[in-house]
Amino acid sequence: MSTxxxxxxxxxxxxxxxxxxxxxxxxxxxALKAAVELGIFGAIAGGAQTxxxxxxxxxxxxxxxxxxxxxxxxxxxxxxxxxxxGARYALTPDAAIFLDPSSPAYMGNAVEFLMSPxxxxxxxxxxxxxxxxxxxxxxxxxxxxxxxxxxFARAMAGxxxxxxxxxxxxxxxxxxxxxxxxxxxxxxxxxxxxxxSENPNARVVAVDWNNVLEVARENARKAGIEGRFSTIPxxxxxxxxxxAYDIVLIPNFLHHFDPPGCEAxxxxxxxxxxxxxxxxxxxxxxxxxxxxxxxxxxxxxxxxTPGGDAYTAAELQRMAANAGFARNEVRDLAPSFHRAMIxxxx
Amino acid sequence: MSTxxxxxxxxxxxxxxxxxxxxxxxxxxxALKAAVELGIFGAIAGGAQTxxxxxxxxxxxxxxxxxxxxxxxxxxxxxxxxxxxGARYALTPDAAIFLDPSSPAYMGNAVEFLMSPxxxxxxxxxxxxxxxxxxxxxxxxxxxxxxxxxxFARAMAGxxxxxxxxxxxxxxxxxxxxxxxxxxxxxxxxxxxxxxSENPNARVVAVDWNNVLEVARENARKAGIEGRFSTIPxxxxxxxxxxAYDIVLIPNFLHHFDPPGCEAxxxxxxxxxxxxxxxxxxxxxxxxxxxxxxxxxxxxxxxxTPGGDAYTAAELQRMAANAGFARNEVRDLAPSFHRAMIxxxx
Numbered sequence: 001m002s003t004x005x006x007x008x009x010x011x012x013x014x015x016x017x018x019x020x021x022x023x024x025x026x027x028x029x030x031a032l033k034a035a036v037e038l039g040i041f042g043a044i045a046g047g048a049q050t051x052x053x054x055x056x057x058x059x060x061x062x063x064x065x066x067x068x069x070x071x072x073x074x075x076x077x078x079x080x081x082x083x084x085x086g087a088r089y090a091l092t093p094d095a096a097i098f099l100d101p102s103s104p105a106y107m108g109n110a111v112e113f114l115m116s117p118x119x120x121x122x123x124x125x126x127x128x129x130x131x132x133x134x135x136x137x138x139x140x141x142x143x144x145x146x147x148x149x150x151x152f153a154r155a156m157a158g159x160x161x162x163x164x165x166x167x168x169x170x171x172x173x174x175x176x177x178x179x180x181x182x183x184x185x186x187x188x189x190x191x192x193x194x195x196x197s198e199n200p201n202a203r204v205v206a207v208d209w210n211n212v213l214e215v216a217r218e219n220a221r222k223a224g225i226e227g228r229f230s231t232i233p234x235x236x237x238x239x240x241x242x243x244a245y246d247i248v249l250i251p252n253f254l255h256h257f258d259p260p261g262c263e264a265x266x267x268x269x270x271x272x273x274x275x276x277x278x279x280x281x282x283x284x285x286x287x288x289x290x291x292x293x294x295x296x297x298x299x300x301x302x303x304x305t306p307g308g309d310a311y312t313a314a315e316l317q318r319m320a321a322n323a324g325f326a327r328n329e330v331r332d333l334a335p336s337f338h339r340a341m342i343x344x345x346x
Numbered sequence: 347m348s349t350x351x352x353x354x355x356x357x358x359x360x361x362x363x364x365x366x367x368x369x370x371x372x373x374x375x376x377a378l379k380a381a382v383e384l385g386i387f388g389a390i391a392g393g394a395q396t397x398x399x400x401x402x403x404x405x406x407x408x409x410x411x412x413x414x415x416x417x418x419x420x421x422x423x424x425x426x427x428x429x430x431x432g433a434r435y436a437l438t439p440d441a442a443i444f445l446d447p448s449s450p451a452y453m454g455n456a457v458e459f460l461m462s463p464x465x466x467x468x469x470x471x472x473x474x475x476x477x478x479x480x481x482x483x484x485x486x487x488x489x490x491x492x493x494x495x496x497x498f499a500r501a502m503a504g505x506x507x508x509x510x511x512x513x514x515x516x517x518x519x520x521x522x523x524x525x526x527x528x529x530x531x532x533x534x535x536x537x538x539x540x541x542x543s544e545n546p547n548a549r550v551v552a553v554d555w556n557n558v559l560e561v562a563r564e565n566a567r568k569a570g571i572e573g574r575f576s577t578i579p580x581x582x583x584x585x586x587x588x589x590a591y592d593i594v595l596i597p598n599f600l601h602h603f604d605p606p607g608c609e610a611x612x613x614x615x616x617x618x619x620x621x622x623x624x625x626x627x628x629x630x631x632x633x634x635x636x637x638x639x640x641x642x643x644x645x646x647x648x649x650x651t652p653g654g655d656a657y658t659a660a661e662l663q664r665m666a667a668n669a670g671f672a673r674n675e676v677r678d679l680a681p682s683f684h685r686a687m688i689x690x691x692x
Contacts, residue, residue: 007632061479133407
């Protein structure tokens with residue numbers, strides 16, 4: 001240890017701030033989850049301004065709400081004016097749009113999937129997953145009727161709608177061609193539902209576990225397209241998918257499986273398409289370097305699946321080629337980070 | 347649901363990115379913890395460049411290391427050149443300084459406190475803590491000899507040294523006045539040890555649970571000041587602290603207690619000081635608005651203690667005044683976010 005004051009000077013560059021920020025980043029997740037669960041954003045949107053008023057609406061302790069609300073201010077989800085018991089909290093513009101439950105763009109319930117007990121458990125031992133090279137509880141989330149997928153379908157429909165609309169544009173859905181569409185492992189069903197909303201001449205068949213299809217059917221009814229929407233319950237790897245589809249949607253599905261599994265599935269899709277039909281694979285699809293665009297998603301597959309991955313565009317194109325698709329185009333779905341691979345059956 | 351393409355345009359402003367980033371921020375904590383536990387940074391510092399080479403050194407699966415390393419690249423802790431199995435990873439400048447175990451400024455072991463099972467458990471139910479207004483397991487961390495404080499002492503000595511050196515400057519330790527110093531709830535002991543390192547005429551008495559004092563004694567030996575370092579094991583609220591101290595250090599201690607507890611403790615400190623002596627309270631001390639400087643710390647006290655808080659400078663000054671200190675000056679310990687309250691006994 002130095003005994004001169006000269007050595008106190010930290011070099012201008014080095015800063016452990018980002019490291020400490022990462023070590024405590026789980027506070028941020030937990031605080032936002034708590035705020036959603038307690039209804040903090042709704043209480044403020046409904047007129048409560050002081051921590052005591054918010055606490056009363058949320059049925060929580062004033063001290064607890066004061067500390068949580070200040071944390072949300074520091075993290076950019078609330079604003080605060082004044083000090084002490086009279087200080088007034090308000091929603092930031094993004095919180096008003098995405099975290100007020102009365103907003104049409106509400107996304108707060110994404111927490112029910114992203115921070116579900118299944119997810120938290122999978123992420124509790126990343127060290128073990130890295131050692132083993134895959135999920136600790138191998139394949140658990142891929143088991144039939146796992147409730148994580150109902151959570152997924154309920155929680156992630158809102159966020160998916162944005163990407164689904166970008167896809168509908170990319171496919172020129174509003175041109176109104178008569179489409180027979182298959183939506184595999186549909187989840188919330190928003191990709192198929194949105195194609196049918198945008199193209200009045202499209203009919204959609206959705207495949208997923210039956211408990212999950214409940215949610216997709218609800219979304220089809222809400223969109224007013226239930227007359228052109230039907231379902232096939234079961235594993236997309238096993239059920240009879242039917243034939244002569246113009247479009248098969250494969251949204252955020254292949255990443256759960258290893259490459260042989262993906263290829264086997266793509267062969268099933270190829271067989272289900274009409275000649276000239278297209279398979280649409282929607283994925284994050286990082287570049288060959290696997291780190292751009294910001295590719296944080298593979299970690300979820302490492303901890304939650306036995307052999308899934310965030311496949312690069314080139315890897316998916318190779319799998320599709322092996323499955324019989326002669327031409328496989330990749331398109332950005334900007335401004336989302338998703339990409340679509342459009343695979344043509346000759 | 348809209349049927350026109352016009353409605354696809356998202357307004358330029360709103361962006362749920364920060365919200366999703368918060369919902370998944372716990373991935374970031376877990377990934378960095380795993381990298382520290384697996385020795386990823388040390389393996390790279392030691393010459394392993396490809397994910398296969400790193401995996402071999404760390405005894406982990408190549409697929410797991412590849413996915414974790416890419417995640418660390420996306421999050422700014424590693425760099426990557428190239429693609430595929432030949433891609434080469436390297437440490438970012440900050441990672442080389444703070445995450446390579448062979449670096450003198452290594453801070454990776456902070457994870458052992460910040461993400462200890464006790465902390466993770468406390469943060470697992472923020473909703474409950476907000477409802478109740480305090481820790482779920484009330485006061486558990488304040489129990490005698492709780493092992494969390496040994497973890498704290500071992501993990502946080504490095505980060506504390508930086509603040510301790512700033513304090514030593516603020517007190518003009520190198521001037522060499524003969525000081526009798528009491529360091530209460532010393533933990534790693536770095537505040538007292540650093541004063542003694544910087545002032546060869548200072549003698550330090552450290553108080554903490556005996557299991558924690560082991561660590562403080564180690565640090566005193568490492569600093570070569572063990573001849574001027576003694577200890578009093580036990581609760582700082584209960585043991586005989588002695589008298590006639592020139593300086594009493596109260597580093598990051600008061601935040602665990604409610605205001606009456608803090609005042610009672612400050613009265614004990616007042617009694618232990620010599621006339622003209624100073625009590626030095628080191629805390630984050632947010633401004634009156636409780637949100638600047640970035641005041642995320644109160645949440646830790648909400649979930650981990652029955653009634654602790656990140657007290658404002660004004661609150662601490664009031665407590666110290668009530669405890670008998672006539673003058674209480676607050677100083678920034680920039681560039682750290684810590685502040686020191688210097689309380690003078692007349």
